[in-house]
Amino acid sequence: MLSRLFSEVLPDVQRLAGDWVEDNESEECKAKEDDHEPCHLEDDDLDDAQEGSSRAESEMAGDDDEDDEAEEEECGDENSGDKPKKRGPKKRKMTAARVERSKMRRLKANARERTRMHDLNSALDNLRKVVPCYSKTQKLSKIETLRLAKNYILALGEILRNGKRPDVVTYVQMLCKGLSQPTTNLVAGCLQLNTRNFLTEQCTDGARFHMPSSPFSVHPYPYRCSRLSSPHYQPGSGALNLRGHSYSSGYEGVYPPGATSPDYSSPDYEGQPSPPVCLNGGLSGKQQESSETDRNYHYSMHYSGLTTSRPSHSLPFGPSGARSGGAHSENIPPFHDVHLHHDRAPPYEDLNAFFHN
């Protein structure tokens, strides 16, 4: 909470800090003018910064008391011995003023670097929002976000090349290639949730869902995982293991819910959180740990402006967050705000149309 607040406020703070640095610099300039010293950085300052930063650092510690009279003093002491004189520009001692300027440069550079990293992170956040699984509370790590994004691109490219939709399992496998087990479980869990949501919606509500944007094909047979069909299968305990081809629950061979796709062609689309499917509800780990019969997950589904609640929705996935990891970590986030994006894949028809244009 604090960190989020901090991150939101930080840019402003940084701007303020930047102003502060600027102000300090100008104040410093005033001080230097008072001392008859030019406030602009001199060549030797740059030299100090570029060739002797470490030296500056070391001298920063102790030379602060040095007065400016010594500034023009050459470093003759180090050459006073038998050692041959060093070539190159003569190094000047770090005066207090130069140390201050060096500090200021460093502060400004730090602020720039922070801003740069924040920009990078916000771009990464935008990327998180457009890859198939998105959660505000359980963010994918940076590296996993990049891997998933790469897989997503490759999967979509594969769809384009083959001209046909992959089945869900294949799609999940493509997406999860190279991902860590927790992330694999998270993504697969998201996809399966999506699938199951659709089932529930359709069966209990008769809701009319279209899946124009789903890249999935109907699986020729209801997929049953080995674990599910195994007598040893314990509901709720099954970790998805896509790499081992052990899936904890059935991909029922249906389309996941499609949704009103955002206008990706819109220039102002910047990876807004996907509106189509939003899972809310008590899916936190602690709740799920309560009991087997308590695994009646309530969630609401936002779909084209429609919000419904569905009780008694059983999940074969265990609880835990993206960071929980572990052999049985199903890495299912609390689902307070999980957004599923795979339905954002371009409609097959659209892809074809695009292909033939």
Place this chain on the structure above:
DNA sequence: TAGGCCATCTGGTCCT
């Protein structure tokens, strides 16, 4: 406590 992830600082390099 170890390991993963992250933010930040820092110095070096390259570019304009």
Place this chain on the structure above:
DNA sequence: AGGACCAGATGGCCTA
């Protein structure tokens, strides 16, 4: 000359 970019170091936080 200054900024962007990069990579290493460091310390904090969180979870198993």
